[in-house]
Amino acid sequence: MSASHRLHVDALTAQENRAAYGKCNNPHGHGHNYVVEVMVGGPVDADTGMVMNLADLDRVVNERVVDRFDHRNLNLDPAFERKVPTTENFSRIVFEILRDALPEGSLEHVRIEETENNFFECYGA
């Protein structure tokens, strides 16, 4: 999914924001093609041979995450009202959204690639 963000904290001065975030603090934001990987775990169902129906997983991820964040400005999402949209924070927010939407205990981890050179993983703890 593709989204824009700006790393800026109101509690810091303009100079402190610039020092902490560099070009990620540019006033009009910038964007990334984020890649979200969702891993679920569990026993293989005896009837279906599946841990989870991939179509169901796709639907939940699309409805709860992609539809909400794709082609949006992350800073304007309520989840980031008091949180700076670093991909550290983004990966934890996506984990929490999916943990609550998927069958209890099934979500193992969420991994978000911000660029081809970096990614962030949240296992829930």
Place this chain on the structure above:
Amino acid sequence: MIFLTRRATFSASHFYWNEAWTAERNQAVFGRCANRNGHGHNYTLEVTVAGEPDPVTGFVVDLKWLKDVMEREVLSEFDHRHLNLEVKEFGPGKLIPTTENIAIVAWKRLEPAIKKAAGAQLSRVRVYETPDIFAEYRGGE
């Protein structure tokens, strides 16, 4: 706890040779990798750091800082070099620059620098020798 991973690439040459063995045994064990003139790879280094996002900045560590640490501790001495001849941990009587040992050496170079970043710790070093082969080291024995 969030796990943050940064990737970087370097290109280097190496060969596999155990000085304690005969040439025949080296060739039998290491095959083409024992050719004494060496050969090269495009390596990918993946460094994973674990920690809690800072409550103010939202960062586990600054990615630019991590990039600079990787450059200073590893890439500046490995990239476009012959590992057996030019990197101090490798060579006759020292380690053989297998992908396993490159991962361990990179860990040992990176860990002291990353320890200095308050609240973050080195979690994993992964080295890809080709897109199909990688070794990873998580510290310890």
